[in-house]
Amino acid sequence: MKERRLVFEKSRKGRVAVAPPVVDVPHVEPRELIPEELIREDIEGFPELSELDVIRHYTGLATLNFGVDTGFYPLGSCTMKYNPRIDEDVAALEGFTMLHPYQPEECCQGALRLMHELSTYLCEIGGMDALTLQPSAGAQGELCGLLVLVAYFRDRGSKRKKIIIPDTAHGTNPASSALAGFSVVEIGSSKNGIIEPADVERLMDEDTAGIMLTNPNTLGLFEENIKEIASIVHSKGGFVYCDGANLNALMGIARLGEMGVDLVQFNLHKTFATPHGGGGPGSGPLGVKRELAPYLPVPWVEKEGSRYRLVTDAPKSIGRCRAFYGNFLVMVKAYAYIRRMGREGLKEASKMAILNANYIKERLKEDFHLPYPQTCMHECVFSDRYQQAHGVTTMDMAKRLMDYGFHPPTVYFPLVVRGAIMVEPTETESPETIDSFIEAMKSIAREVRESPDVLKGAPHNAPVKRVDEVMASRRPRVRWQPFSDNG
Amino acid sequence: MDFPRDLKYTKEHEWVREEDDNTVVVGITDYAQDSLGDVVYVELPQEGGSVTKNEPFGVVESVKAVSDLYSPVTGTVVEVNDAIIDSPEAINEDPYGDAWMIKVELASPEELGDLLTAEEYQNYIEEEK
Numbered sequence: 001m002k003e004r005r006l007v008f009e010k011s012r013k014g015r016v017a018v019a020p021p022v023v024d025v026p027h028v029e030p031r032e033l034i035p036e037e038l039i040r041e042d043i044e045g046f047p048e049l050s051e052l053d054v055i056r057h058y059t060g061l062a063t064l065n066f067g068v069d070t071g072f073y074p075l076g077s078c079t080m081k082y083n084p085r086i087d088e089d090v091a092a093l094e095g096f097t098m099l100h101p102y103q104p105e106e107c108c109q110g111a112l113r114l115m116h117e118l119s120t121y122l123c124e125i126g127g128m129d130a131l132t133l134q135p136s137a138g139a140q141g142e143l144c145g146l147l148v149l150v151a152y153f154r155d156r157g158s159k160r161k162k163i164i165i166p167d168t169a170h171g172t173n174p175a176s177s178a179l180a181g182f183s184v185v186e187i188g189s190s191k192n193g194i195i196e197p198a199d200v201e202r203l204m205d206e207d208t209a210g211i212m213l214t215n216p217n218t219l220g221l222f223e224e225n226i227k228e229i230a231s232i233v234h235s236k237g238g239f240v241y242c243d244g245a246n247l248n249a250l251m252g253i254a255r256l257g258e259m260g261v262d263l264v265q266f267n268l269h270k271t272f273a274t275p276h277g278g279g280g281p282g283s284g285p286l287g288v289k290r291e292l293a294p295y296l297p298v299p300w301v302e303k304e305g306s307r308y309r310l311v312t313d314a315p316k317s318i319g320r321c322r323a324f325y326g327n328f329l330v331m332v333k334a335y336a337y338i339r340r341m342g343r344e345g346l347k348e349a350s351k352m353a354i355l356n357a358n359y360i361k362e363r364l365k366e367d368f369h370l371p372y373p374q375t376c377m378h379e380c381v382f383s384d385r386y387q388q389a390h391g392v393t394t395m396d397m398a399k400r401l402m403d404y405g406f407h408p409p410t411v412y413f414p415l416v417v418r419g420a421i422m423v424e425p426t427e428t429e430s431p432e433t434i435d436s437f438i439e440a441m442k443s444i445a446r447e448v449r450e451s452p453d454v455l456k457g458a459p460h461n462a463p464v465k466r467v468d469e470v471m472a473s474r475r476p477r478v479r480w481q482p483f484s485d486n487g
Numbered sequence: 488m489d490f491p492r493d494l495k496y497t498k499e500h501e502w503v504r505e506e507d508d509n510t511v512v513v514g515i516t517d518y519a520q521d522s523l524g525d526v527v528y529v530e531l532p533q534e535g536g537s538v539t540k541n542e543p544f545g546v547v548e549s550v551k552a553v554s555d556l557y558s559p560v561t562g563t564v565v566e567v568n569d570a571i572i573d574s575p576e577a578i579n580e581d582p583y584g585d586a587w588m589i590k591v592e593l594a595s596p597e598e599l600g601d602l603l604t605a606e607e608y609q610n611y612i613e614e615e616k
Contacts, residue, residue: 053546182606412551418522469550474575 017051034411076410076422079270080464087333103326112308127257128287134326136284141284146180160209175413193372216377218414230260236435249378252347283330352427353378367445384419394419400458498610499557523549566590
């Protein structure tokens with residue numbers, strides 16, 4: 001392993017990166033100008049390095065990054081597809097980057113048009129009637145949708161306390177629900193991995209705001225009973241929220257609105273190829289059916305004749321959920337992506353995402369247990385059942401995969417599968433990449449049988465060996481401390 | 488995997504031990520700790536608080552997941568095992584002993600009739616797998 005000292009540990013007393021010019025003004029004691037309590041004699045542990053030391057330190061760290069630009073990243077339910085560079089170019093156009101959020105409407109018609117058209121496209125893709133672009137992430141879109149429901153019921157003088165959420169849901173769903181003031185009623189999935197209408201019938205009542213599901217769900221399975229479930233929920237005056245996290249399986253093929261879904265958030269950083277996390281802020285626009293439109297956050301963009309304007313006068317609106325209009329430049333990237341792909345292109349992307357997941361599932365099903373063997377959508381879920389007899393776990397195999405140069409898939413999620421390994425290849429990977437991933441997985445399955453100890457010590461080639469996740473959680477040390485007695 | 492015969496169980500993987508004074512001691516099963524993996528954090532109710540059957544009374548967090556703890560009975564919490572808050576690893580090491588979680592004074596002792604025997608619980612787990 002290459003040495004990985006912290007920048008503090010590389011410090012040498014007196015070494016500097018920048019030599020300031022000789023002082024040519026009279027020296028004044030800081031105490032004469034600044035209150036005593038604001039003066040610090042010394043910065044404890046402040047690193048002292050040359051410019052080259054600093055450059056090498058951070059450049060070295062940067063080479064340790066692993067991202068979709070460096071390798072296959074099949075993180076289930078995250079849709080780590082390639083982020084096309086042309087979208088970055090479009091978002092970098094001065095006409096967008098030089099805009100100020102307080103610019104008068106008449107001076108930013110192009111930006112408003114883009115927001116209006118993007119809203120229209122997303123509504124078309126999801127089968128929704130109205131949309132807010134404000135939420136900055138999927139989970140904020142969820143919270144926004146739930147607050148819209150609270151406002152809808154309040155407007156009718158009622159308050160519904162519960163929401164039904166499947167046991168395969170992303171953790172954000174119950175969290176957003178709790179934050180919006182609902183208590184969560186968990187619904188189990190059937191032996192086939194999907195929700196049964198009879199269970200919804202049993203749980204749905206007039207104290208329940210609705211159901212919050214994901215379609216396809218986190219097992220990568222299409223909720224085949226969605227229409228029936230929606231009609232049960234609607235008959236009790238409730239709404240169907242669909243977490244749009246897995247929309248990459250449906251674009252241009254099926255519209256959630258036609259399945260009875262009333263609200264959905266679109267994760268632009270997943271489905272519409274904008275970068276995830278540190279690569280750029282997220283964006284989670286929320287689409288709703290007409291009935292819920294008056295409650296969406298303000299402002300939204302309306303078209304009048306050939307002009308666009310921001311609507312702020314909406315008495316039933318839940319108000320803003322974010323400053324200004326959301327992450328505008330992320331919207332630009334998603335818009336560019338949708339325009340370039342077109343209707344047929346988006347449909348083709350979803351079809352390829354589904355094909356790739358099923359290809360992996362079929363080719364690995366002899367080597368890894370498939371708890372739900374039916375045809376999947378854009379992701380497939382294995383478990384470590386076949387490997388248990390050799391004392392090898394999902395975590396060991398995930399770590400070993402790093403030695404083969406792949407980012408591990410999502411592990412131990414969804415919770416309904418013991419030792420889950422959730423693979424989402426996306427449409428942007430070539431058959432060669434997918435085949436090499438399959439070969440790596442097969443090779444790992446062989447190692448489990450022949451030399452399981454190799455797995456227990458993995459990763460062997462990564463810059464950092466197996467980290468102690470238990471100690472990291474039980475006794476976290478989250479920052480460097482200047483003294484050697486730091487624990 | 489261990490399923491002591493003298494305990495009662497729930498489908499949510501809690502165990503219940505009946506005491507003589509209308510109280511029960513509650514913890515999570517060996518199967519539960521094994522599924523969770525290394526436990527790193529546990530949150531328990533306050534002494535004197537109330538718990539309701541099938542409602543969450545606390546949270547247990549492992550390196551893999553965060554799970555609610557569901558109360559097998561309704562009643563008042565008369566004792567809390569604070570020791571496991573500082574050393575949650577006890578839940579992995581001794582789930583039926585040192586890592587008991589709460590002691591509850593029963594509001595409706597008849598609820599005990601709804602709990603599973605060791606054998607029923609073991610069969611339930613087999614099906615679950």
